[in-house]
Amino acid sequence: MAKLYYLPEPYPDELIGSILVRAGRHLGHPIKRMHQLLGGTPKSHWALLFQNQLHPIAAALAMPAEELLFRHTPFPYVTAFLSPEQTLRLATYYCHFPQLKASALSQSATTGGAIARYCEECIEDDHRKFGEDYWHRRHNLPFVTRCWKHGSLLKMTDRRRVGVAVTGLPHEQQGTTVVPVFEEYIHSLLEPISIELLDSTFRQPPEAWQSGYRNISMQRDFPQQGNLLSAIALCAGFVAFYGKAQLKRAGLDVPDRPNPWPVSLLRLNETSNVSAKHILMQAYLKFAPVPDAVATTPPGPQPLNCQQKDAVFARAIRKRVSMLATGTRITVTQLLSQLEILQPVRHHRNALPLTAAAIAEFRQTEFSERQAGRRPRKKYLSSKKS
Ligand SMILES: [Zn+2]
Helix, strand or coil: CCCCCCCCCCCCCECHHHHHHHHHHHHCCCHHHHHHHCCCCCCCCEECCCCCCHHHHHHHHCCCHHHHHHHHCCHHHHCCCCCHHHHHHHHHHHHHCCCCCCHHHHHHHHCCCCCCEECHHHHHHHHHHHCCCCCECCCCCCCCCECCCCCCECEECCCCCCCCEECCCHHHCCCEECCCCCCHHHHHHHHHHHHHHHHCCCCCCHHHHHHHHHHHHHHCCCCEECCEECHHHHHHHHHHHHCHHHHHHCCCCCCCCCCCHHHHCCCCCCCCCCHHHHHHHHHHHHHCCCCCCCCCCCCCCCCCCHHHHHHHHHHHHHHHHHCCCCCCCECHHHHHHHCCCHHHHHHCHHHCHHHHHHHHHHHCCCCECCCCCCCCCHHHHCCCCC
16 A cells, blocks of 8 residues: 655644645645555544554654654544543554554543634735644634634534545635634634643642632632532522533533533532533633522512513514615614613523514614623623622
8 A cells, every 4th residue: 555755844833634635736736646645434524632553654754653643633632631641541552553543532522612713814824834724723722712812703613514624724714713612702712722721741649639620619709508509509600601502502511400411510429521511611600700609589689570571672682773874884882872671682682582683683773892812801700799
């Protein structure tokens, strides 16, 4: 069988699938032929994040397989919440046993968001610097919607493609702007945590993460039941902070039954090493308001007949948007403030599905102002209830 002897030198933070796309271009080989040269099943696309055949690729790059794994795949992100021993064992297996398939790693690397993404400004920068563009690791992590370097919303490839697979380079895509799952300020809290994991060599056993989370909750005076943290209050606060529907869309649904996954992250004998779950928990414990002790009533100053008000609010939003003059640009906050419904919508957002739909429609219009690089407002950072 023919062997592959040439692969282009990887660019900083370049994903493994991207190196292979460029190699095919440089060699003039179709993707199927490249798969054959690597000893794999011929396919007409490349998985962007991980490859099953790590050894022949590392050999052609004259690079240790471990370096390829840690620098050019989301492996450090995926293993960030495993113990040091588990991380090393997985790396060794994956580098040296080709029968170990990458699908489990890919799944863990895409929980929370699974579409190939790129930044248009990075394409220009890369062309200036390298003469070609490539797929970046930092654009393709869960919860990342903006370029870490340029602050602009990323573009994403066609949703119909299964998993994070590509056939070409970013500049060849007819991408659409990424639609954030959570509110923008929430993404601005999550993104840096996701990205930092790529460079983090810190590992500790799962129990240490659990006790760390419990300590933060205690320090912040989260409600207790007896001597223990109140799991109900914590979970209700967690769901209120992120939004039930949003968590579901991210593939991280929190079902209404005892001990859902946010609780298991804090309990001994139960755990999860899915990085996306830890990221959500860390941002929640750090930035969310302290939850109410008894979570039987929704937070907020006044009770609201949500079922009745939902349709009224949705109608008011649509009417207002239909009356906006051409060229007007306003934010959702401004729109809701003008209608004097900002507070009720904020406080009851999970109980107002029609209103949420009307807001989503507005976001798609030319009137919707996207706020570049918006930082979280102070309000969301306060650690104590006023
Ligand atoms: Zn960029």
